[in-house]
Amino acid sequence: MTAETAPDHHSQTHWFLVGMRGLFSLPAIILMLSFVGFAAFTAEAKIPVGQVMFMTGIVWALPAKVILVGSMLSGAHIATAFLAVTLSSVRMMPMVAALIPEIRTSRTPTWLLLIVSHFVAITAWVFAMEHVRDVPRSGRVAFFAGFGMTLTTVNILLVGLVYGAVSEFPPIVSGCLFFLTPVYFLASIWVSARHRVIYWALGIGLALGWLFAVIAPEYDILLAGIIGGTLAWWVERMLRRKEAAR
Amino acid sequence: MSFDGPWPYIYIAIAGWLATDFWRWSGVIAGNRIDEKSEVLNWVRAVATALVAAVIAKLIVYPTGVLEASPLWLRLGAVAVGAAAFFAVGRRPVIGIGTSIATLALGLHMLGF
Known part of the structure; x- marks a missing residue:
């Protein structure tokens, strides 16, 4: 019997608390280190701490915030900033769309999913895709909400606390802090893959991500995602059909 | 502003x-x-993963801050050594990540950062 079908004797509160405990996991700690770096970056850029905490809670995704801060610093028109942030955030749609069928039950109300979707960003997504299979289906939304809300709240407070306190790290430390994020994402996606198509998408996405960053830096992530993902899906489907025909 | x-x-x-x-x-x-067992979900999963992979590639190839001044071969080497350690010990993320970061730190140190 797997977590999918096992009867669940625990309450929603129990699964919310189990999700909260995810704060003491490797991905959460790596994300917090990234937010320490973000706080140092915004302090150096002289963005008031209240605005930094506000955007941490309301935007949440770190790449989107880096682009937003860049727009604020360059004095970009609000429409230009909106366009830049929107383009960087299209990836949220397939990420959320892939997560929803894993966590909802037939009775989960849509408004609840709309609320918890706010807490989706790369780290929470990778963590959730890895761990929801260990949670009975009826507890998954509570589990994700517990993790996402705690992680967001703690990072809002963290940014407020360390803002200004961190002036400058030694270069090796800040270099390693930055590098933690990509290597953590790589290892975590690999171990959490439950479908063969994930390995293909990871490999092709890395290669095309590099290629498009060189030839079309404005739309690199989008192009690599849509073209690379479709290619990975097509290749894996061909393989599956070949195996079925054998 | x-x-x-x-x-x-x-x-x-x-x-x-x-x-x-x-x-x-x-x-x-x-x-x-989307139905959980549909082919559409397979495609959505692939696109979502490829998007995140592209973000990873960009962080490695075009980092910001201190790493901007580091050579690409060092960053790729750190990923490769970390990946080798990750697979050698039976896919343990902590080992892979730790080895990769240690390789990067050593390289940065030797290059005088």
Whole structure:
């Protein structure tokens, strides 16, 4: 019997608390280190701490915030900033769309999913895709909400606390802090893959991500995602059909 | 822009919050219509993973801050050594990540960072 079908004797509160405990996991700690770096970056850029905490809670995704801060610093028109942030955030749609069928039950109300979707960003997504299979289906939304809300709240407070306190790290430390994020994402996606198509998408996405960053830096992530993902899906489907025909 | 008054908060809410949550909400609407065992979900999974992979590639190839001045071969080498350790010990993320970061730190140190 797997977590999918096992009867669940625990309450929603129990699964919310189990999700909260995810704060003491490797991905959460790596994300917090990234937010320490973000706080140092915004302090150096002289963005008031209240605005930094506000955007941490309301935007949440770190790449989107880096682009937003860049727009604020360059004095970009609000429409230009909106366009830049929107383009960087299209990836949220397939990420959320892939997560929803894993966590909802037939009775989960849509408004609840709309609320918890706010807490989706790369780290929470990778963590959730890895761990929801260990949670009975009826507890998954509570589990994700517990993790996402705690992680967001703690990072809002963290940014407020360390803002200004961190002036400058030694270069090796800040270099390693930055590098933690990509290597953590790589290892975590690999171990959490439950479908063969994930390995293909990871490999092709890395290669095309590099290629498009060189030839079309404005739309690199989008192009690599849509073209690379479709290619990975097509290749894996061909393989599956070949195996079925054998 | 000036960072005084309510305007920066309005700016963050429109250009930051609406610009990101619009896509999350679209994902909920789309995800609600996808059957868990359908081929469409397979494609959505592949696209979502490839998008994240592209973000990873960009962080490695075009880092910001201190690493901008580091050579590409060092960053790729750190990923390769970390990957080798990760597979050698039976896919343990902590080992892979630790080895990769240690390799990077050693390389940066030897290059005089």
